[in-house]
Amino acid sequence: MIAIDHLTKEFSNQKGLFDVSIQVEKGQIFGYLGPNGAGKSTTIRHLLGYIKPQKGQAKINGFDCWSEADKIHSTLGYLPGEIAFIEGMSAIDFLNLMSGMRKLSSSHKREELIERFDLDIRVPVKKMSKGMKQKLAIISAFMHDPDVIILDEPSSGLDPLMQKEFVNLLHEEKNKGKTILISSHIFSELEDTADVIAIIRKGRIIKIQDVHSLRGEMTKDSYEIEFYNQEDVNRIVNSNLTVKSYAGNKAIIAVDREINEIFGQLSQYKIKTFDVPHQRLEDIFMKYYYNEEEHS
Numbered sequence: 694m695i696a697i698d699h700l701t702k703e704f705s706n707q708k709g710l711f712d713v714s715i716q717v718e719k720g721q722i723f724g725y726l727g728p729n730g731a732g733k734s735t736t737i738r739h740l741l742g743y744i745k746p747q748k749g750q751a752k753i754n755g756f757d758c759w760s761e762a763d764k765i766h767s768t769l770g771y772l773p774g775e776i777a778f779i780e781g782m783s784a785i786d787f788l789n790l791m792s793g794m795r796k797l798s799s800s801h802k803r804e805e806l807i808e809r810f811d812l813d814i815r816v817p818v819k820k821m822s823k824g825m826k827q828k829l830a831i832i833s834a835f836m837h838d839p840d841v842i843i844l845d846e847p848s849s850g851l852d853p854l855m856q857k858e859f860v861n862l863l864h865e866e867k868n869k870g871k872t873i874l875i876s877s878h879i880f881s882e883l884e885d886t887a888d889v890i891a892i893i894r895k896g897r898i899i900k901i902q903d904v905h906s907l908r909g910e911m912t913k914d915s916y917e918i919e920f921y922n923q924e925d926v927n928r929i930v931n932s933n934l935t936v937k938s939y940a941g942n943k944a945i946i947a948v949d950r951e952i953n954e955i956f957g958q959l960s961q962y963k964i965k966t967f968d969v970p971h972q973r974l975e976d977i978f979m980k981y982y983y984n985e986e987e988h989s
C-alpha cells in the first residue's frame with residue numbers, strides 16, 4: 694500500500710506540496726486529479742524516492758520512500774508522464790534492457806502484454822508514434838508484475854480500443870490485489886477505474902471522495918417520468934408526491950419516501966417513459982477542480 698503522511702516540500706519559488714496526506718490501499722485504484730502545476734509529479738517523485746521531504750513522509754509497503762528507496766523499486770511499476778527512450782533502440786531492445794535491470798527470470802507477462810497491446814516490437818523507438826511509445830511504457834510498467842503501480846497520465850496517446858484494453862488491464866490488476874495510483878489532469882482518465890479520487894490544487898489536497906459511495910448517492914434522489922398527456926402531469930403536480938419540476942409531458946419527482954409508496958401512486962398513471970436522471974460525476978468533481986473551495 695501507499696501511505697503519504699503530511700508530506701510537505703516547498704520549493705524556493707514557494708510552490709510545491711503542503712501537508713499532503715493520502716492513503717492507497719491494497720486492491721484499490723486511487724485517482725490523483727489536478728490541473729497542470731498542482732503538485733502531482735512532485736508527489737510521485739517523492740514516492741519514487743527522488744526527493745527528500747521537508748516534513749512528513751511517503752511510504753510504500755511500509756518502507757520509507759527516501760531512506761529505503763532501494764527496497765521499494767523491485768515491487769514498483771512506474772509509467773512516467775513523458776518517457777525518454779534511449780536513441781537507436783528498438784522496442785524489444787528497451788524491454789530487454791528493463792528486464793535485465795530488474796533481473797526478470799520470466800518473460801511470460803511481457804509477451805502477454807505485447808500481444809494484448811498489439812505492439813510491433815521490432816520498430817525503432819524513434820520511428821514510433823506517441824501511442825506506440827505509450828504502449829511500450831505500459832508494457833514496461835507492468836511486465837515484472839509489480840505490487841504497487843504508479844501511472845502518470847497513462848492513457849494519453851492511446852486510441853479508444855487500446856484505452857478500453859488498458860482499463861480492463863487495470864481492473865484485472867486491481868482484482869489481483871495490486872495498489873494503483875493514477876495521476877491525471879483529466880477526469881475521464883479516472884472515471885472508469887478509480888475507487889477513490891483526490892483533487893490537488895496548488896500543492897494542497899482539497900477533496901478526497903469515495904467514487905462508489907458517491908455514485909450510490911447520486912442515483913437515489915429523483916425520478917423523471919414522461920406521461921402520455923398533460924392532464925396526468927397536472928394530476929401528479931396536485932397529488933401528494935413531491936414534484937421537483939415539470940415541463941411538457943414530463944415531471945421530475947423526488948424520491949423522499951418508501952419506494953413502494955411512490956410506485957403504488959405511479960401505478961394510477963399511464964406512463965410513457967421512466968428514467969433515473971444522473972448528475973454527471975464529472976460535474977461534481979469539476980466544481981472542486983476549478984474552485985478554491987476547501988472540502989475534505
Ligand SMILES: Nc1ncnc2c1ncn2[C@@H]1O[C@H](COP(=O)(O)OP(=O)(O)OP(=O)(O)O)[C@@H](O)[C@H]1O
Nearest residue numbers: 704706708709728729730731732733734735736878
Ligand atoms: N524543482 C522545482 N523547483 C521549483 N519549482 C518546482 C520544481 N518542481 C516543481 N515545481 C513547481 O511546483 C509546482 C508543482 O509542479 P508539479 O510538476 O508537481 O505539478 P503537476 O501537477 O505534476 O503538473 P503537470 O500536470 O503539468 O505535470 C509547479 O508550480 C512547478 O512549477
